[in-house]
Amino acid sequence: MSMLEIWLGILQGFRVTALVTLYGLVFAIPFGLIFGVAQYLTTGPARFVVTSVIEFWRSSAVIILLFVFYYALPLAGLALSAMTVSAMVLGLNIGGYASQAVRAGLQALDRGQKEAGHALGLSRATILLRIELPQALVAMSPTFINQLIQLVKATSLVSLVTLTDMTFRAKEISQIEYDPVPIYSSLLLAYFIVCYPVALFGRWVERRINPAREARRAV
Amino acid sequence: MTQTDDKPAVQITSLNKWYGAFHVLKEVNLTIPSGSRFVICGPSGSGKSTLIRCLNGLEAYQQGTVTLGTIRLGDNARETALARRQTGMVFQSFNLFPHLTVLSNCTLALRRVPSMPRKEAESLARHFLEKVRIPEQADKYPAQLSGGQQQRVAIARALCMNPRLMLFDEPTSALDPEMVKEVLDVMTGLAHDGMTMICVTHEMGFAREVADQVVFMDQGSIVEQASPSAFFATPNHPRARSFLNTLLH
Amino acid sequence: MQFDVAFALSTVPTILGAIGMTLLVAAVSCVGASAIGFGLELIRRSGGLGGLFVRFLIDFIRATPVLVWLYCLYFILPFYGIRLGALATGMIGLSLYYSGYLAEVFKAGIDAIPNGQAEAARALGIGRMDITIFVIAPQMLRNIAAPMGNYFVSILKATPYLAVLAVPEMLGRAFDIASETYRYAEPLTVAGLIFLGLALLISHAIKRLEIRLLGPTAR
Ligand SMILES: Nc1ncnc2c1ncn2[C@@H]1O[C@H](COP(=O)(O)OP(=O)(O)OP(=O)(O)O)[C@@H](O)[C@H]1O
Numbered sequence A: 001m002s003m004l005e006i007w008l009g010i011l012q013g014f015r016v017t018a019l020v021t022l023y024g025l026v027f028a029i030p031f032g033l034i035f036g037v038a039q040y041l042t043t044g045p046a047r048f049v050v051t052s053v054i055e056f057w058r059s060s061a062v063i064i065l066l067f068v069f070y071y072a073l074p075l076a077g078l079a080l081s082a083m084t085v086s087a088m089v090l091g092l093n094i095g096g097y098a099s100q101a102v103r104a105g106l107q108a109l110d111r112g113q114k115e116a117g118h119a120l121g122l123s124r125a126t127i128l129l130r131i132e133l134p135q136a137l138v139a140m141s142p143t144f145i146n147q148l149i150q151l152v153k154a155t156s157l158v159s160l161v162t163l164t165d166m167t168f169r170a171k172e173i174s175q176i177e178y179d180p181v182p183i184y185s186s187l188l189l190a191y192f193i194v195c196y197p198v199a200l201f202g203r204w205v206e207r208r209i210n211p212a213r214e215a216r217r218a219v
Numbered sequence B: 001m002t003q004t005d006d007k008p009a010v011q012i013t014s015l016n017k018w019y020g021a022f023h024v025l026k027e028v029n030l031t032i033p034s035g036s037r038f039v040i041c042g043p044s045g046s047g048k049s050t051l052i053r054c055l056n057g058l059e060a061y062q063q064g065t066v067t068l069g070t071i072r073l074g075d076n077a078r079e080t081a082l083a084r085r086q087t088g089m090v091f092q093s094f095n096l097f098p099h100l101t102v103l104s105n106c107t108l109a110l111r112r113v114p115s116m117p118r119k120e121a122e123s124l125a126r127h128f129l130e131k132v133r134i135p136e137q138a139d140k141y142p143a144q145l146s147g148g149q150q151q152r153v154a155i156a157r158a159l160c161m162n163p164r165l166m167l168f169d170e171p172t173s174a175l176d177p178e179m180v181k182e183v184l185d186v187m188t189g190l191a192h193d194g195m196t197m198i199c200v201t202h203e204m205g206f207a208r209e210v211a212d213q214v215v216f217m218d219q220g221s222i223v224e225q226a227s228p229s230a231f232f233a234t235p236n237h238p239r240a241r242s243f244l245n246t247l248l249h
Numbered sequence C: 001m002q003f004d005v006a007f008a009l010s011t012v013p014t015i016l017g018a019i020g021m022t023l024l025v026a027a028v029s030c031v032g033a034s035a036i037g038f039g040l041e042l043i044r045r046s047g048g049l050g051g052l053f054v055r056f057l058i059d060f061i062r063a064t065p066v067l068v069w070l071y072c073l074y075f076i077l078p079f080y081g082i083r084l085g086a087l088a089t090g091m092i093g094l095s096l097y098y099s100g101y102l103a104e105v106f107k108a109g110i111d112a113i114p115n116g117q118a119e120a121a122r123a124l125g126i127g128r129m130d131i132t133i134f135v136i137a138p139q140m141l142r143n144i145a146a147p148m149g150n151y152f153v154s155i156l157k158a159t160p161y162l163a164v165l166a167v168p169e170m171l172g173r174a175f176d177i178a179s180e181t182y183r184y185a186e187p188l189t190v191a192g193l194i195f196l197g198l199a200l201l202i203s204h205a206i207k208r209l210e211i212r213l214l215g216p217t218a219r
């Protein structure tokens, strides 16, 4: 099999890889924002509940979560497509990590920011939405970009629940013809080509938002 | 070491150093006799730190020679390492090892470099901690000490290696004023014991009392060298004059 | 079909029986990843061509999925006549993969040590090797304890990937039961819960250990 055929084969799986990533973000972004803010604002039993939900999604092994939801949801009468289950599980797992970044970003802000908002007579919601969140999200944006890369890489798992993503296609091709070296190294390279520009973008963002830290490192 | 007293402790000839295109040290010549005390002063950025860091191999230089006793740095790797070991250095920021106790800070090099047995190394270290007047702090960690105490540990740590030459780079300028004296007292004691010392410092009281020679640097060159009494009474160079004025006022 | 709690409970002993394998894989991979990661970081710091290669290798690892690395080793090594078995291949794969992450952790830990530390040691005449072992490494360990603990938990959560290579760890056992009984939901859910408990337990233990080890010596 020629290199071109291998690459065309893997490319056929790119659509699914991209779709799972996008749908995953549809779950990850709201979850990370809502639960991160909730963990920041709540105390006592409410905080315990919020933290438990986050920990469930974050601390479970994502490969097992995927299988459990894929096989167990139908028993609960929920017949979701493999695509939906995958996007939900991968998205909420990354969302769990993102929520921790959101909370840490909010907590790291100078208390004076909130106090200045109060002193101006702004409501708590306005302070959160207009003062705290924008700063926290910008400060944590390199972390979010890293988590996006984690999500893209995790989509390779959907090949285990019959979705024909890049990894699935590579396995299919290698069953047609036993030629593992070019096939699997092409697959690695394909993920690298997708993820590496994102990583470079993340570094650029990090330098942009924190020139002082860079300068200090250069000394 | 095969050092005789007629050989100067340090002989610097035509030393030149560049950072890229920036000429930090320009034709520096300096002879420091054995047993003498030199104070180097000068405005910020004049190259004082760079000069004394060249004396123990922390900085490389492009031209000129540095001779410590009979050993010319860079001629022979083994001898250079020996000369470096016999040169103690005290930094502005102490640079104690935070994960080691005061005693272990002092014994680490003894145990690793000459492979001295633990008992012997510790008793030597305690001797020098006594000398800098903090024997009771031996088992604490650096972070539990005041700045003045930390700097005295750093001096004891350097003395443990039995140096023939001690370099000080602004040893008191990171200290609160009330702690400066305890460190200077230790340094004065060392001077009275006959240690060869090169001190970058702006403590002019110390220079007046202890130094044999004051060296004034500006923009990478030595522009004036004189005894303290001559230097403080009538600085020749206009820049030295204005520097002294800013220090005094 | 309904979720059968009694059946689920009956699978617990079998699945738990494989916890030893899971812990073995995790422990070996943690040690391997740390050792390789530290080596990579030392090479990267020494610069030159080797340093450049390692820098690229680390970026490459971080931009590619662990599952694909496991496939690569599992299918490509035998092609060159290297037959290590699934278990060894899996542990090598996890070690290599996570070494890329740990190298970054070591880098941050070393960068945080002020330059003066190595300079002071050099001024005392201590040799390069001894400086690394007695001055840099202990301070680095203090800086990296927390992120390293996080990656150890990540490695634990990555051990079920080895089920894909038919290593009999807990997820593999759960699949064995599933394919014998044609019931997937129960054994997978049990495996998921055990993993969640294990991950929470170990990350808690690591945090306690950190406090025990690093707490008392003031910095
Ligand atoms: N690593 C370096 N790379 C480039 N330039 C440097 C470097 N280190 C020092 N310099 C420059 O060399 C000059 C001399 O520095 P040096 O530290 O020797 O000055 P100094 O006299 O000790 O000043 P200070 O009183 O501030 O300690 C300064 O202009 C400094 O900016």
Ligand SMILES: [Mg+2]
Residues within 6 Å of the ligand: B048, B049, B050, B169, B170
């Ligand atoms: Mg200086």
